[in-house]
Every structure is written in C-alpha cells, then in structure tokens.
Amino acid sequence: MDDWIDYYDSTHTIYVSKLHRDVHFDEIARDIAGYIGAPDAVVLDYSCGEALSAPKVAEACGTLILAEPAPGVRGRLSARFAHHPNIKVRSLDDLPAMPNGSLDLVVMNSVAQYMTPDELDRALALIRRLLRRSGKLVLGDILRPEVGMARDVVALLKLAATHGFLQDALWGLARTALSDYRQLRTKIGLQRYSEAEMLGKLTAAGFAAIRADSNIGHNPWRMTFVARPTG
Ligand SMILES: C[S@@+](CC[C@H](N)C(=O)[O-])C[C@H]1O[C@@H](n2cnc3c(N)ncnc32)[C@H](O)[C@@H]1O
Secondary structure, X not given: OOOHHHHHHOOOOOOOOHHHHHHHHHHHHHHHHXXXXXXXXXXXXXXXXXXXXXXXXXXXXXXXXXXXXOHHHHHHHHHHHOOOOOEEEEOHHHHHHOOOOOEEEEEEEOOHHHXXXXXXXXXXXXXXXXXXXXXXXXXXXXXXXXXXXXXHHHHHHHHHHHHOOHHHXXXXXXXXXXXHHHHHHHHOOOOOOOHHHHHHHHHHOOEEEEEOOOOOOOOOOOEEEEEEEOO
C-alpha cells in the first residue's frame, strides 16, 4: 500500500462497524446540507468517499456531483447512484474539464490531511476557478499541529457512546493499532495546519476565509473553514 488513496480503496477498518459508518455519513450529509444556500445549487463533494447518505444532500440541492479518486470506491458510487435523478459521479481527473464558474458549493471534508501541501494548492486553484463568484468552499476536518491522535480516539469513543457502539469502537481501535492505517500514519503521516496557516493558504489561493464555529462531523478538535472567492 503506497498512499492514502490505495488505503481508502482497500477493505479498511476506519469505520469500526456498519452503525459507525452509517452514523458518520449521516452526520456529514446533515452538515453539508446546512451549507447549501439554495434548492437549485450545484454542489461538488470533493473526495466524497462512500457518501452513503448522499441522497440527503441531493434532496437539498439541484445537482450533487460526487468526485472520488479511489477507483473501487468510485465504482460502488456509480453503481449505487446510477439511477439517482440529481447525483453525478466523477473522478477527480474529470473536474478540470468542467466549465468555469459552474459550482455554487464545494465541500472537501477530511481530505486535506491526505494531500501534500502542493496537491492541496492545486486543488484550491481548480476549485477557485470552478466556483461562481457567489460560491463557497467548505474545507472540513483540518488537523491542527498541536492536536495528536489521542483526541481522535476520545472523539470516536464519545460518538460511539452516544450511538451505542462503544464495544465495537474499542475492538476497532485495537484493530487500527495493528493495521495499515497505523503504518501509513507513521510512514506518510497526515498534513496538519494551524488556523493561521490554513487562512494564509486560502487567501493565497484567492479566497476570503473564516474558521467556522464548529467542525463538520464528530471531532470538535479539528477545524472547518468557509471560503469565498475574492476579486
Ligand atoms: C476520510 S475519507 C473522507 C471521505 C468523505 N469526504 C467524508 O467526509 O467522509 C478521505 C478521502 O480522501 C481521498 N484521498 C486520499 N488521498 C487523497 C489525495 N491525495 N487527493 C485527493 N483525495 C484523496 C480518499 O480517496 C477518501 O475518499
């Protein structure tokens, strides 16, 4: 396994149970839907993963484009949503060919940590070009340099306790400690940004950005940014 895209294309155990996976995607969909400004909005979910609750997001907008780099995950998305009236599935390589100014909202949640800083800069430049002037980028689940893996564990256990999968979470954490995830996290690592660093990166990419009051999803120690095109 070479990189995080391979990891997410494998039969990984990042979700400790089916209930955990369902709760995760439900929360993400609810939070994304909260950022949709109009019922006809064109929304891009950049590196959407399995996006199991995408129909909930699609209900709140005009078109939902699910873009995913991992080929196996993308194949499942295509099969699952082939007949959905307003969900389209794309690869990241399809995005540069989309018309400038054609998107109202782009969400990139829990993705920046897996990209090199250069990859993230290229993605931000592309997103800036694809967004309408009135559009918005929501960049969620950004890891801060000073917050370590222990907070991730606490956040997972709290979510598990709330939704009744604490035992599965404890087994899942034990599995994760021995897994490819742990090895990759040690070998390649995860990119981390302070609030000021991420605001600087977004400004340099042509956005006016603020940090949102709360993060997308369940981990309050990670950050979400809302960015609007400038100029
Ligand atoms: C933790 S999942 C997040 C999925 C979804 N956005 C969510 O919030 O549940 C990470 C996603 O990032 C993608 N990914 C990993 N490395 C990437 C890279 N270098 N560039 C773009 N996407 C990447 C994976 O394929 C996967 O879909």
